[in-house]
Amino acid sequence: MSAEEIRKVFMILLKYLVPTLKVFGFTLLYSIPLGMIVALLKMCRVKLISWITNIYILIMRGTPLMLQIIVAYYAVPMLKQSKNLPGFLNNMLSAVNIQDESFMFNAVIVAFTLNYAAYFAEIFRGGIESIPKGQYEAAASLSMNKLQTFFHIILPQVVKRVVPASANEIITLVKDTSLANVVAYAEITMKAKQQMQNYSSLIPLFIAGLFYFVLAMILTVISAAVEKKLNYYK
């Protein structure tokens, strides 16, 4: 490939950095709060709730994300074809317009969010359970209620403890966004593959790799800075 061609491919891939970052950003935006909720549900004393949560986590972590993306994308059109669905499900399905341009994006985000929330939930649960019992007892002896204890005493300490593991997960997510190409979601990897075929060259793939590498580097630097900032206490 000539230098001019490489520059052209680079510019094309740069344009498709946006959809890649959109999947990345929205997945984080939804999966972190959802993960916190799932973590709390898993620790719920009501056995049925923690049991159901456990099954959800098992499925999400036990099956490939790529498979989950395919299911999320094809589930609605497939179900729409079947005849004897309960009425409320029919109503829900008819509300989804599969011709809509954002449908593919939404399906991808649903799959990513559900999958990553399961991983974040386990990280958060580990963080919450690692806080010594004495912290709860100290808060209780000071007459703080459960919400005050959780938000002002426990959660800030959990954040510090989960940063390294979460950063790991977030860096994995940047690279996992490439899985969205399985349903033809146009992002960097899919475009790189097209350019590879265009030019019969591996170079577009290397350029794509470079994009992910730089993103991962940036995230590594950010996570190190956050860890350092939270290091004001031991």
Place this chain on the structure above:
Amino acid sequence: MAMLEVKNLSKSFGSTEVLKDISFTVEKGEVWAIIGPSGSGKSTLLRCINQLEKASGGEIKVCGKDMLIKNEKGKTVYAPPSVLRDIRLNIGLVFQNFNLFPHMNVLRNITEAPVRVLKKNRSEAEKTAMELLGKMGLSDKAKAYPCELSGGQQQRVSIARALALNPEMLFFDEPTSALDPELTGEILKVIKELAAEGMTMVIVTHEMGFARDVADRILFMEGGVIADEGTPEKLFGENASERTKQFLQRFKNN
């Protein structure tokens, strides 16, 4: 005036009875020391009164308010949550392991509960906190984090934190057990000062000399029951029970 009345208190973990038929009454301004071998139920007793453990039976009255009562059917029941919360505010608790909040500086550790629980404004709470820190000899540590302090300093902060809610009574659960021997003195000094000011206190301790010096009354617990009770003169004197003498003998030998 009775600040704390415990009647026939019992507590079981599963089938293990750790407290059996405990009764005693603490009057205003009194200092009680609870001594006894490890596993005798001393800490559990404090934790039951402080609502960190659920009692299995008996009655507890704090500052004249019923906390744990027997209802008409003879069942042991707790007061409603709002009363329990009120009662808890009457008792400050100092833990063996300090349990300071590591992510907050000293000042914040002390002001957190007054601001969030008593809804004091922050500057007022900070003023009180600084006074307490002055009393503890820690005025220069207000901005320090717990990890930057020695064990003795951390324990003094935790005493200040408990005092910041202005409790009627202060409980200590082995306040010097986690400290190096040379640091226990500073904590015992603070407790003595509080005693001199007339603070009502219940102290679980292994410091026999200290218990003898500072306590008005001593409870000797063993196997979940009160094995002996009385003034330091009685327990450390000739009229103590044989078992008490035997227990205290080991400390004299050290």
